[in-house]
Amino acid sequence: MAVDDKTCRINIQVQSDDFDLGSEYSRLRHQADNPGAIVSFIGLVRDFIGEGTEGEQSLTLEHYPGMTEKALQDIADRACSRWPLSGCTIIHRVGKLVPSEQIVAVLVASSHRDAAFSGAEFIMDYLKTEAPFWKKQQAGDQAEWVVSRASDYQRASRWKNSKH
């Protein structure tokens, strides 16, 4: 079977398990056609209330199974049609996480670094505003839902007004 060399290999994973950046990098490096650059971004759980506060801290991520995968695939497709990307991987964890754990990974492969950097940033900006994930913070007995930030929407909207 003929292989279309313009194909962008897309890997989408929503999982409770942790992931290993080295393995994901190797996988994308071998899948992508002639990659000249691979950019990777990892999001981690911050210590959100600072030191000296009593009680265990955790973050619980809820999502909308089915729609989540569809939304991430759509964001990756848009990035691949906007830049000459040869591959991308999006991994997002769900369930209970504690500070310093990994939450999200985005890896983007392209022939050149500018497309890889832009593609990774584009995917993260839209992941924040279009993928149905919600965070609930817990510190000791106190739990509250994280509220979305206007700055995240501003970051995503700037792509609508620019070509690159």
Place this chain on the structure above:
Amino acid sequence: MLTVRYFASLREALGCEEENITLEQKDNVTVSDLVGLLSARGEPWDVLQDTGQVLVAVNQSICQRTQPLHGDEEVAFFPPMTGG
């Protein structure tokens, strides 16, 4: 029959995860009409009218409230996303 789902803080505020709703009228019905029907239950359901706090997806795609409904869709209401 519509399957209506609620997520995250909205699910907790409404005390409901999922329900089935049968539309009596099937022509020219939109998401706004469904919101009207649900909001008529009074507090806390009237929060659904707040377009800044409550987003809508029909068949797992984000949409506007002008989106038509035929009566057999999966409709989801949820707060703005906070992933990443």
